[in-house]
Amino acid sequence: MRNTFHDDLDAITETLVTMTNLVKDATKDATTALLTADLALAEKVISQDDLIDSMQHELDAKTIVLLATQQPVASDLRALVTSLRMSADLERMGDMAHHIAKLARLRFPSTSVPPEASLTIEEMGRVLGLIIDKLVKIIKERDLKDAMQLAIDDDEMDKLHRKLIQSLISKDWPHGAESAIDLTLLGRYYERSADHAVSIARRVHYLVTGSYQQKLD
């Protein structure tokens, strides 16, 4: 019986990894759709968000059944509680990719990212991609050093976010308020998605050690 239960726990980790890979692809595609005004790619990200949402619901339902039937304690209990929280963070990261793709669709055939901002947005997409790559590994291998490193990668994202906002409020910004609004929201989507990744890494710390890593912000 315990063996079946541990198979179930492994299956939960596998599902979390699958969700993280889906979020990674969605985020990458959303950024490409945004920067290249690729409507078909934006539509793909938008339609696939339901898949991430329904995976979360199924995973949570399974987790709750295991809580009820296996009456876990100690690290097994932490694994189930942590799964509920990670799935919520991953679902929100999927939402952020969805929001980015919707903005790409809204402005098609134009783009909400003018040339002055495209390098910064591209860089934010790249850093977020790296963060999510590491997140897959952190969820799989539960490496605490990698988990703590993620907060440092997130500092890079915060720097890019500040740079983006600075460029918008400079006197030379030639693209008016609508573009400033779009880029403010985009900046927030990338930054929030990275925050959720850091939050997941902290949950891995809790999962392994039973204590919370200090919140860094």
Add this chain to the structure above:
Amino acid sequence: MRNTFHDDLDAITETLVTMTNLVKDATKDATTALLTADLALAEKVISQDDLIDSMQHELDAKTIVLLATQQPVASDLRALVTSLRMSADLERMGDMAHHIAKLARLRFPSTSVPPEASLTIEEMGRVLGLIIDKLVKIIKERDLKDAMQLAIDDDEMDKLHRKLIQSLISKDWPHGAESAIDLTLLGRYYERSADHAVSIARRVHYLVTGSYQQKLD
């Protein structure tokens, strides 16, 4: 033993109500600080956010101990799982008030809300206040009709949010990009806080019925 456990469950509900009331006060004070450029009030909201965060941590720790020691099933299990999720939503609502107060502090002695937008922001604050008032009642009384009603109140918030963004992108907006950025973020903070309230109301639906209320967005 079961009686003690049910006292513990009641205490969890009480703590959730207390957290919601703290979030209500923080949101109200943050809006006042923002609209009246009241630095002392902004500082108060900023410093009290730690209280909401630490209440969440303590509540979650208690909830996890109960999951481990009481091995609850059915509605008791749902109450504990739901508590973990509600506390996370309430913590985020506290963060939104905190963000609003930080923007009030950043622009002091000026304000990030010019006269053209102050009525809309005031109205967003009022609607969010009403939503949180209802939320206190929903958490206390677990009334499904009230819980479903909250999504309709949230439509009002979405309308105000659209109105705000429309005013920013109109050709007459005289306040430049920095102000547009501030108001874009403010609009998102109010809207997200209301979304979290709707999410909590949906969790009450799950708590009472065992099934999820359809996501409305």
